Amino acid sequence: MSFFEDIAAALDAEGIESRVNDDVMFVPITSDLEIQFVEIDAILPAANVYIAAADVDEDDEDFEAVLVSVAFSVEDAVEAVDRHIATDQVVTVLRDLLEGTDERIAGLEFAQDDFNPNLVVAEVANDSELRVLVETVDGIPSAVVRFVAFDFNEEAIEDAEDEAIFNLWETDDALLIGSDEQLSLAASGEAGLTGPVIEVPAETLELGTYTDFDRLFDVLSLVFDQALDWEAQLVAFDGDEYDEPDVYDIFGEDDGDGDDSYRLDFDEDSVELEDDAVSEGTDGHEEADVKSGE
Template sequence: MSFFEDIASALDAEGIESRVNDNVMFVPITSDLEIQFVEIDPLLPAANVYIAAADVDEDDEDFEAVLVSVAFSVSDAVEAVAKHIATDQVVTVLRDLLEGTDERIAELEFNQDDFNPNLVVAEVADDSELRVLVESIDGVPSAIVRFVAFDFSEDDLDEIEDDAITAMWATDDIEDLSEEERVALFAAPDLDGAGPIIEVPAETLELGTYTDFDRLFDVLSLVSEQALDWESQLVDFDAAEFDEPDVYDIFGKDDGEGEDFLDFEEDDDVDTDADTEDGDEIEDEKEAE
């Protein structure tokens, strides 16, 4: 069998369709996207792997295929296809979340995180966030959902910001600067917008990891309904007032009862010995008579 025939057989076993035209194998990913394998060495074997727009004539001026990898084995080819299918699913889910295409999340407005493009965040309740991280985990598109309730007031936040700015300014290099010079330094463009890192107290509720994205949207719909209730319970929780039972006290040995029990046993032993001695004296008197 040829290299392409082996790849086609392996893809078919995974339920993935493919077709071959001359020295190119086409594997559709979506209606708009496909993977193309172009054989470059039938004996090694080896094939270039491209991502391209689907159903486009190669003579079309707008046609563009991007080389993404090279497959030297059937397993390489199958892995490349699986990787790009997973990536496309991740992108699709992120787009659905950001654009709100599903009516179940009509009440949620997601925005993409500034640092992680796979993370989208929606503000919920009064001071909480719904965070959805969509990425490929071991080749499987997955969504990790978290509910984060921020435990702070505006006064607390002002105090945290003041402390952070004070800590940033309190360095040996600038301690001799005037207040105006410090403000100018803090606002300098050389800092590239960098400011003090402010850590805001928060409580996190883990809501699970999902590979079934239809179920994911059902869960997100529930979050929008429960957000206020969850926030009130998470923010009002005071760990100092929660008397957690000692897992080692299941038999009552740590509450003093065990000591009383041992003392009682020792007393019994003493009384028993005394009774035995009295009994021996009575027996001796009987024998003497």
Template sequence: MSFFEQIAAALDREGIESRVNDDTLFVPITSDLEVQFVTIDEDIPAAEVYVAAADVDDEDDEFEAVLVSAVFSVEDAVAAVAHHVATDQVVGLLRTLLDGDDDRIADLEFEQDPEEATLVTSEVGTSSLVQVLVTAHNNEPSAHVRFISQDANLDDIVDQAIAEFWDSDTETVLTDDDRRKMFADLYSDIQTLRNEVLTLGTFKDFDKLMDVLALVVDRAEEWEDQLAPVDDGYAEYIYSDHVASLDGDDDDDDDDDLYDDGDYDDEDDEEGDDSE
């Protein structure tokens, strides 16, 4: 069997269609996108991998397939196709979330994170957020969902802490940059402490994901009531901690890490479909 015949047979076992034309193997990913394998050397064997728009006239001068990799085994070829299939599914889900194309999420307005392109967030309920992080580990697209209940009085708490700082007896002289940094750190720390996170699970079935997001909309206000943080003195603790650091009395540089909400860790990325 030729290299292309071996690739085609392996793809067929995965339920993926392909067709050969001269020295090119075409693998449709969607109606608009396809992967093309072009023979480099049959003896090695080797093939270049291109991503191209499907059903484009070969005489179209504006069309150009994009070289993305090269493969030297059947296994690598199948993995390359799986990668592009998974990538297309990730992009498709993100587009659905951002555009609100599904009626079940009509009440949500997702926005893309400026630093993490596959993380989208929408306001929900009175003062909460729902986040969806889309990943494709091992070429298996998954959506990781969590509900974040924010303290509706967060701004008031920060204002109170700042006012208490100005009324304190500290003799520390602050520059404008010092003030901006202190206020930013203070807001971030109190926000982390006053947020309650409900992990909703990891979903590979994106249709079920839409049902879950619709349920989040329905349950958001009730969850906010149940997750509301209690007044346990955390704001005062953070205020005093920042004053101490400005006075040079901060002996524990690792305190911030204790309350760092952070991104989804690797452990979350590996969990199965479940909810808390």
């Protein structure tokens, strides 16, 4: 069998269609994209692997196929196809999330993370975020979903900002300029100064990893409905508003003296017992003195 016939048989075993025209093998990825294998050595064997727009005439001036790899075996060829199919699925899901094409996430507005293009974030509830990381894990497109609830204590955050700005202005560069210039430069990040980074306490609710993207959208719809309730349960409670039960007053007889109400204090010298509280001793005496320390 030829190299292309071997590749075709291996792809067919995975349920992937292919066709051969002259010295080129075409493997459709989507309705718009396909992988093309061009044999360059029948003995080695070897084939260039291209990504190209599907159903485009090779004589078309706008036709462009991009060389992405070289396959030296059937395994290389199948791996290249699987990788590009997975990549296309990841891109498709990210686009659906960002564009809100599915009605189940109509209430969510996702934005792409500034540092990780595979991470999209949507603001939910009052001070929470829904984060979806879509990437290929071991060759399988997967989506990791997290719900992050922030505990915004405005007073604590303001104190942290003040401290961070103070530390920023204590640098050698900052001491050389005026306060107005410091504010301007800190905001812009120029002259080697960067704005303060404030860490906000947060609680994370792990919502699972999904390879079934239809189920993913069902889960995201549920997250939108439950966001307020989850946020209320995850953020830290205010200790000043929480009435702690008095564990010391187990008999309801505390004397109300504050923190010392559960302590027992004895007279330095002695404690005289009342007549009706005297325990009759073995010698029959009706009066007793209890000496401290004796």
